[in-house]
Amino acid sequence: MKSPLKAPPLRNPGESGQQRLQALFDDQVMPYLIAAALFTMVAFMDWVRWLNDSPPSPILFSATAVLAIAICAVKLHAGIREAKAIKLGRDGEKVVGQFLERLREQGAQVFHDIPGDRFNLDHVVIHPSGIYVIETKTLSKPDHGECRLVYDGQSVRRNGKAFDRNAINQVCAASRWLRVLLIESTGKTPPIRPVVAYPGWFIERTAEAKASAVWVLEPKALPEFIAQSAIQMKSEDVRLFAFHLSRYIRGAQK
Template sequence: MIIRNNSSFYRIDPLKSPIKANPLRNPGESLNHRLQNIFLDGIVPYFIAALCFVLIAAWEWIRWYTQTSPNPVLFTVMAIPCIATLLWKIYKGRKEVKRIKLGLAGELAVGQFLERLRAQGSHIFHDIPGKGFNLDHVVIHSSGIYVIETKTLSKPDRGESKLVYDGNHILKNSTALDRNPITQVRANSRWLRE
């Protein structure tokens, strides 16, 4: 049986399952969970609450129309902020969903590419969770252990996009990225070494 756990997204309950070890994680698993959480925690509760108030307000308007002691103003006043909050959450969540989907697509593509190294005797691990971060990919090969950080950048609507490594930073069209992946992969490598 699969259950939720704080140290890892999913653990196998050893009392009910014959499987003793946790399954290996898939590429982009952390991003996939974040994507699900945005929808389940950030939108669904507000949607349900807004729907309830809309239904109650509609009912009250029907009662008013049929002249049976209505009070639609109260429920309408309660429905308006609920609907406004839902629309704001959807608007705000759309940007993050697009960003996470782009990152997820990149991690899956890199993970699938790395899987080809298994034929050469490499061991590949994806989405290794740390405290507040994750290692996107780790390749263990006879030549060494490699930490691979995946960054997926959207293309511009017009023109081309050039990535350049200057020895310290990766530059996109001569501009440093918001989060330096070189610094991140070095920190991840230190964490894995320890």
């Protein structure tokens, strides 16, 4: 007996984040939970023996159990913080992916979580108006005060400060990688536009940003921006690029 599926399924939005979340739990949480539980159980058994005037002393195992619990608590605290960050990023990618799915009604092909060379592309939309490489950045918002990002065409700033990792450079590098991949597989040069999406944030764009080749948008506006852009590809080109990209994704998962 064998599977009836001839090719593996394409990836879902946030799939890399889900895998990282599972790996974090398996590697950095579960082993310490098991160790703490084991030493606690051994210490408890020795205490029972000691209370019943049995020879074994529970002091050594109790000290070991306390140490194991302390290490577990430290690891759990760090793991929970990392898990929250991963979950936030994963959920942001899902939200952006759901907005992008609307573009299928306009003949677009939508792909999520495309594996690259030690990185991944969150979303790629192949639409008659072009190919859009979309990087999702999900940032926590303050409970009070203004929630505004400023895009000046070179970087994105929050409260006047640029982020440590420049999302513009990141999405441009991803776009160059995809362009090379599609040129090598199809022999055609695709019209690619880099996009950075910030779910839930108001984006203020300067005059320089409006002239930039890189879009920085709240994802709710993204489908409209794509739909209103000038047509650059025929339907057969859309299908051609989509076919080769889907073939690459399935091949990368084997």
